[in-house]
Amino acid sequence: SAVISQKPSRDICQRGTSLTIQCQVDSQVTMMFWYRQQPGQSLTLIATANQGSEATYESGFVIDKFPISRPNLTFSTLTVSNMSPEDSSIYLCSVVSGRLDEQYFGPGTRLTVT
Amino acid sequence: QQQVKQSPQSLIVQKGGISIINCAYENTAFDYFPWYQQFPGKGPALLIAIRPDVSEKKEGRFTISFNKSAKQFSLHIMDSQPGDSATYFCAASINDYKLSFGAGTTVTVRA
Numbered sequence: 001s002a003v004i005s006q007k008p009s010r011d012i013c014q015r016g017t018s019l020t021i022q023c024q025v026d027s028q029v030t031m032m033f034w035y036r037q038q039p040g041q042s043l044t045l046i047a048t049a050n051q052g053s054e055a056t057y058e059s060g061f062v063i064d065k066f067p068i069s070r071p072n073l074t075f076s077t078l079t080v081s082n083m084s085p086e087d088s089s090i091y092l093c094s095v096v097s098g099r100l101d102e103q104y105f106g107p108g109t110r111l112t113v114t
Numbered sequence: 115q116q117q118v119k120q121s122p123q124s125l126i127v128q129k130g131g132i133s134i135i136n137c138a139y140e141n142t143a144f145d146y147f148p149w150y151q152q153f154p155g156k157g158p159a160l161l162i163a164i165r166p167d168v169s170e171k172k173e174g175r176f177t178i179s180f181n182k183s184a185k186q187f188s189l190h191i192m193d194s195q196p197g198d199s200a201t202y203f204c205a206a207s208i209n210d211y212k213l214s215f216g217a218g219t220t221v222t223v224r225a
Contacts, residue, residue, distance in 0.1 A: 001160070031211050033212070033213075035213075041218075042215045042216065042217050042218050043213070044215075045212055045213065045214075092157050100163075103207075104160060105160075106157050108156070108157045
């Protein structure tokens with residue numbers, strides 16, 4: 001399976017500011033996603049990070065709030081813009097990898113907005 | 115609305131016992147059903163997955179049972195160990211790999 005790293009692992013941010021989260025994979029992958037996990041909750045898909053084109057957002061998520069870049073097949077960033085306390089969550093990237101097209105998750109970025 | 119419904123919300127089992135977690139779905143287009151295990155402060159780890167062409171899949175102490183007609187699937191953890199104490203999520207997707215997750219089940223294994 002692919003090895004996925006995320007930076008930062010956690011951060012505490014002031015409301016109104018923005019944070020960019022990085023996701024790095026140790027091999028080229030076609031499919032890469034960003035998920036959000038609110039405290040004590042399940043995971044919700046934010047968007048599909050498309051290489052070389054604009055990300056595809058799920059209902060309830062917009063590009064102005066969560067801009068995503070994917071410059072190549074091993075790297076992506078998610079920015080959480082103009083943060084509010086409601087954005088306090090764990091943000092996770094995932095990739096589809098392996099012979100059986102399984103989906104694997106990174107360790108997550110724990111964001112607290114004060 | 116949640117496309118995958120998971121139960122129970124939590125369960126406690128004695129060491130050596132069997133943990134059973136159930137999930138139900140409505141979208142008949144789903145064709146991939148993974149289970150993830152998550153420890154506090156960690157990302158979800160893929161445990162086992164099944165596709166609708168089989169009714170059961172076993173990997174070690176973990177077994178998925180799949181009932182296509184009932185639109186249900188379940189995870190059985192045999193010989194539960196304290197190290198199995200974690201939150202378990204079922205999920206489902208169609209051929210676009212976008213996962214819809216269940217609400218999660220917190221499993222506590224008592225020694």
